[in-house]
Amino acid sequence: SYVLTQSPSLSVAPGKTASITCGGTNIGSKSVHWYQQKSGQAPVLLIYYNSDRPSGIPERFSGSNSGNTATLIISWVEAGDEADYYCQVWDSSGDYAVFGGGTKLTVL
Amino acid sequence: QVQLRESGPGLLKPSETLSLTCTVSGVSVRSGNYYWTWIRQPPGKGLEWIGYTYDSGFTNYNPSLKSRVSISVYTSNNQFSLRLTSVTAADTAVYYCARGLGPAPKDSWGQGTLVTVSS
Numbered sequence: 001s002y003v004l005t006q007s008p009s010l011s012v013a014p015g016k017t018a019s020i021t022c023g024g025t026n027i028g029s030k031s032v033h034w035y036q037q038k039s040g041q042a043p044v045l046l047i048y049y050n051s052d053r054p055s056g057i058p059e060r061f062s063g064s065n066s067g068n069t070a071t072l073i074i075s076w077v078e079a080g081d082e083a084d085y086y087c088q089v090w091d092s093s094g095d096y097a098v099f100g101g102g103t104k105l106t107v108l
Numbered sequence: 109q110v111q112l113r114e115s116g117p118g119l120l121k122p123s124e125t126l127s128l129t130c131t132v133s134g135v136s137v138r139s140g141n142y143y144w145t146w147i148r149q150p151p152g153k154g155l156e157w158i159g160y161t162y163d164s165g166f167t168n169y170n171p172s173l174k175s176r177v178s179i180s181v182y183t184s185n186n187q188f189s190l191r192l193t194s195v196t197a198a199d200t201a202v203y204y205c206a207r208g209l210g211p212a213p214k215d216s217w218g219q220g221t222l223v224t225v226s227s
Contacts, residue, residue: 001171033213035155042204042220043155048213086155090212096170097157097212 002091004100011106018074022087030089032070038083110134112218126192130205143208144188148201
């Protein structure tokens with residue numbers, strides 16, 4: 001089965017840039033989707049198909065994907081960005097969706 | 109505006125069958141463009157994809173749950189459902205229904221419903 005690896009936690013100061021990574025074998029050949037989940041709430045789709053943003057998602061959120069690592073970049077981090085972030089791909093060999101373990105972003 | 113809402117029992121005993129319904133408003137579940145999906149999250153843990161129904165009948169399930177799960181769509185009520193048999197404590201989780209733009213990306217989610225399995 002396909003495994004996605006995320007660092008459990010990341011701390012960033014307000015106004016700085018947060019880079020949240022998602023590792024997987026040749027993940028660059030797959031489409032990666034990113035979700036934000038605030039405490040007690042349902043996840044929200046932030047980025048889909050590597051770098052597209054749904055309507056209403058600020059341009060501060062961007063995504064890239066190459067090689068064995070996909071990255072979610074949050075520019076000008078705000079206190080309201082404190083949340084868990086999950087990456088997701090479709091594993092075509094197993095024919096099912098896989099989530100990473102999640103990264104908890106703390107805004108200092 | 110698309111809205112999804114989960115409903116069903118919040119407490120089950122081991123070996124019972126979990127049955128949840130997702131009521132959709134703002135879009136028809138008959139639309140062939142979307143994947144109607146269930147996802148769960150054990151308390152304090154990450155997300156797990158359960159499966160989807162697509163195009164009013166096609167289904168696909170997580171291999172780890174495939175022997176126990178079924179997802180159905182009810183077009184007359186604009187709903188879709190989840191059925192998970194022989195539950196154990198490991199099935200305790202918040203269960204979310206969601207709309208998928210494709211097999212993976214989910215752009216609209218319900219608020220989630222906690223299902224606890226305990227004797």
